[in-house]
Structure formats: C-alpha cells, structure tokens
Amino acid sequence: MKKITTFLTNNIAITILILMIIVATVLDRSFLAPANLFNVFNQNSIKGIMAIGMTFLILNGYFDMSLCTLVSLAAALSCGLQNQVGIAGAVLAALLVGAIVGIINGFLVAYVGINGFVVTLATMLGCRGLAYIYPNEKSIVAPNMSFLKFGIGKLGPLSYISILYLILMFIAWFVLRFTNHGRNTYAAGGNAAASANAGIDVKRTIFINFVICGVGSALGGILYAASLGSSSPALGWPDMHMLVIAACVLGGAKLSGGYGNLWFSMVGVMILGIVINIMSITGAAPWVSTFCTGAIMIAVLIADKLITDARNAEALKAAEEAFKSRS
C-alpha cells in the first residue's frame, strides 16, 4: 500500500489521469467506450506533437510563446504553397519556416543573451503579423485533396496523425534518454553554470532545443491544416502555447527546468483532452471546460508544491537525525 501511495505522489500526473478517468466515468458511462478513448487520443495527438517540442524546451528551462502564431503561419504556408510547389514542397517550406523562427529564437536567447520570454513574445507578434499578411487575412482551402485525406485518414482505430505522434514520441524518447543531447538538456536545465563548467556546450543545447520546438510547432500547424483541409489566420491564437505549456506542467515538468518526462507530458495532454471530451459528452457549456482546465491547473500546482515541500522537510529531518546519531 505504501509503495502505491509513494508511486502516486511521485508521479502526480498519473494520479490526476486516474482521478479524471474516474470522474469522467461517473459523469457518463459512455466515456469508457473504446471508441471514445481512441477519439480522445486522436483528437489530442496534434497538441501532443507540439508538446514534445515544448517538453524539450521546458526541460532546458525555457518556454516558447511564439508557438501559437507559428501554428497559424505554418498552416497558412502549407495550404497556400501547394499550388506552386506541391504538397511535399509546401510542407517542407512550412517546416523550414518553423526552423527559421526556432533559429532566430535560439540565436537571440542562447548567443545574444536576451531573456527567452521577451524574444519569444516578440517573435510571436512577428509571426502573427506574417500569418495574416501572407494569406491576405483569408483562410486558405488546401487545393490538393490527398492533404485532407492524410489529416482525417485512419488506420484501424488510430488516425494517421496519432500514429505519427507515437512514432515521434519514440524518437523523442530515444533522443532524450540515449543521446548526448538529451542528457545535456536535462543537465543544462538543472544547473546551467555547473553543466557549462563540466564542459557541456549549454548555448548549443539551448539553440537546438529552440529549433526543435519551432519545427514541432510548425508540424502541429501543418497537421491542423491537414485535419481541417484549410488554414485560418486565427488558428492557435491566443492561447495555444498556454495549453501546450499547461499540458507539460500538468505532466510534472518544472518551468525552472531540469525536471520532466516526455510520457508524462503526453499524460498531461490527455488530461486536458479528457476535460474537453467529458464536457462535450455531457453537453456542458463551453465555459465549464475552460474553468475546469484552470481549476485543475491551480490544484495541481498547489498539490505539487505541497508534496515537494513535505518531501524536502522529510529529507531535512532525516539528514538532521543522521547527523545527530553520528555525533
């Protein structure tokens, strides 16, 4: 029993997921139907893909505000360029723009030394301008049907997008777990000065993570465009980045960096997805789900703080006792 409680307090994301599933099942039995569960997963896989990039960045101690408008810019490019350069070209161009924005962010933060919040806020405004100017403030319908077919296509119960999400999760997990870059990310997020002294190129790590996040958000925008068959300049504005960051934080990642886990970020995305899903099943007003998301966030942060404090106090007490028994 004690093992279970320790596991649940250590992995608070899983606790909340279980609680959410119980609450959702109590509210409506049809929530547990496999079709609905797959629905939740399919609907939130795009957000999950963006959360992968954001997790890399949060592990490093930064976050990217430019995600929300980069999504709409990438969506507009991937739809609007299809007539000129074909689907593959349009998608590549959108990804390239995401990488460029990531490079600008990363260069200014890592090598020039400007605060990450300010830089990404500025690029967010810039991307928002471009996202409206490029399509002349109109939404663009993707001319090629196979783009939409990829977006809504399914292989068994899973959509193509969620399969892509799972593949990307495994790649990202591999990178974080088994490569130098992943280890450097954790180290640089935990203590930048110490890891710089230990010979890790902290600046390059930050730079690469900003590029990963930029490409991830652009990919999210492309997939949104694919699943809708069109792009809209207001896509993602004004709180997509907040939702993605909230998902990572729900998954236990600390905004100060160094703590976090990709799979828990996935759990965080699914928690937010379950809130929206159960609200639409029970037919609640839209403000209820916004309210619940906010309330859950605050509750999680408080619980996390309390647990961390209790654990710190426990460790301090144990250390004091050990010190006393020795002397």
Add this chain to the structure above:
Amino acid sequence: MMNVLQALTLLYSGGNFVSLDNPDIWIVAFGQGNLGIVPISVIVMIIFCVIYGIILTRTVYGHNVKAVGTNPMTCKYSGINDNWVVMTTFIMSGLATAVAAILLATRGGGAQPTMGLGYEFDVITAVILGGADLAGGEGSIYRTFVGALVIGIMKTGFVILGMSVYYQYIAECIIILIAVFLDLRAKGTVRKS
C-alpha cells in the same frame, strides 16, 4: 487563472455584449467625460502613475519590492516579508487592471467577453520597452509610461500611414528585440558569441 477568469466572464455575461443600462450614470464620465480639454481617463492614468510612482520610489514598501525582485533569499534573511511583498504586488497589478477595465468599458458604453484579449502582450511590451528587467529588481513607473507612449504612438502612426494592423505586429516584434538588445548592451552584459 487566465482560464478561470475567462470562464467566469463568459458565465457572467452569457457570451453576450453587456451594455450600460443607464448612460447618464456618473461612472460613464470616467470613460467619456472631459475636464477642459483633457479626457478624464488621462487624468486617472496620471493619478495612478503618480501614486504608484510614489509608492515605488518613496516608501519602504517600494524599496522592498525592488529588493525582493533582485534577490528574495537575501531579503528573507534581512527581515523583509518576501511572501507578503510578492502577494501585494499581484494585488496592485490586479487593482490597476480593474481600473483600466472600468475605463475601457465605460468608454465603449459596454463590455464584451473577449475584451482585452491579447492586451497582456501590449502591456508587457510597454514594460519591457520601459527598460524593466524581467528577472526582477529593475524598472520604474515613468519609464514604463514612456514605453506605453511608444506603443501608442506607433499604433497611431500606423493608422495615420494607412497600413495594415498586421504590419504593426512585425514592427512591434522588431522594436522589442532592438530595444532589449540595446538595453542589454547599455548594461554591458551582451555575451560575445
């Protein structure tokens, strides 16, 4: 918190435009009235700037705010109640937001649930342009005021030039980056790549 407030706004207004029932009520004067040639909202702003400026520069509390922003641990050990300071700064910010909201609503004669969406970016931009340090411990009211003026002048300029509002976002982006870069260089903390 943003989510919660958004939800409460939608709950209260039911998603509709809430209009002022009685346009002659005294509070409308705040948004629409003039004192001579000066709009009353400008006077409210000046009063707020002066009061907040005095609090920040002339009182022990203002001194504590900057000290806590620079190094909360040191303040804690030198006897400043840092939790209290942080909490009151949030209250001050909330109070200023509420006053601004009243001015905004009375000027337009009503309130929309989505009013002020994206204002936080403008406001933070103004504060950054005013040279405040996001890491805490540096900044002043009058410089933030100048930052807000820069944003206002820029917006008006774009309207006069007849350019799309979306070019304004790009200009804002470039201006923020240049301003922060120059600020860093002035402080001599630009790291050589």
